[in-house]
Amino acid sequence: MNKERLLDTFLDLVKIYSPSRNEINAMKYVVERLEKLGVKYILHDHSSEYGGNTPVIIAKLEKNSDDESLKPISLSAHIDVVEPSKDLDVYVEDGLVKTRTATTLGGDDKGGVAIILETFESLVESNLPHSDVFAVITPSEEVGLLGAKSIKWEEIPQDFMPSKDMLVLDNGGGCDTVAVEGPCMYKINVHYEGLSSHAGIEPEKGRSAIVAMSNAISKMKIGRINDHTTSNIGSIVSEFPTNVVPKDCKIRMEVRCLNEDEAKENVDNYVNIFEETAKDFEVKCDINIEYDYPPLKQIDGNILLNRVLDAYKKVGVKSRPIKIGGGCDGNIYLKNGFNSVILGVGMYKIHTIEEYLVIADMEKTLEAVLEFIAK
């Protein structure tokens, strides 16, 4: 592996503006690198379905050995970045990559993409024996895993079908964090419709959707429900002049839980409260529930996880399998039978303008990935 090239790749990538739904320039950079290396790839594009402009890349470095003990593997990362990320001014100091600008760094997840590119570079350069190595690089992960969701696996040519063993390079924290379990997520959208009237002349003729909605919320437990369940209200919208009893109020919330059945129970509980309160306040209630993604879990009896932990150990890292509270592309791949382990790439304070990346962590994860792949 070439540490300097890894860092250069990372710096190149974060300088390319690539917010969700508009990652095309960053993806072009990846494609150019793959072409130079002679790594085959396909562009799989259904991004117009969600208003994006960038295909998913599925790349494949063909095996150079028939050694049966070497197994094919898939690597995955996403190329979109949380805003604000435009015109970022990036610098390196004391082993950290930071920005001078009030922007995210985009280590989430260009750290992962840089590791994938350097994995290919290193394997091609060293010619160490390895099996097939696939990479799935997605756009629009940060806005609901849209890139991964858009993949129509039945359209992928057989020889580009990635290995079901997937290392997703997209975990916050150091190289020692290995996420193996994560929650499923439900989205709940509710619209209360009451009746408007003049707030000063005849308020008793109106039915306030805001009053009804706030009453419903007051009956709910929101936030951390228990050690494996959370919920959050992200938006309440009702916009009327103060002299009008507000007819409409809309709310958007989410529920996450490591356990699928329990998640559903919590959702049912919220729905009940919304419906009962609507009855009490005589407002119409329209509820829309979306099952956004299933929980992340290990479906191969921890075989992949144990191989990963072993590779980390060999490069001198004692890694910690953890549960996480967020979703990632791995949750989506699971639906199609891919078993994912999510590796830390050294990004910290992600989704904030204080985001930074620890170079040594990115290097160590690369080392572990190479140790895992090549013998």
Ligand SMILES: [Zn+2]
């Ligand atoms: Zn990410």
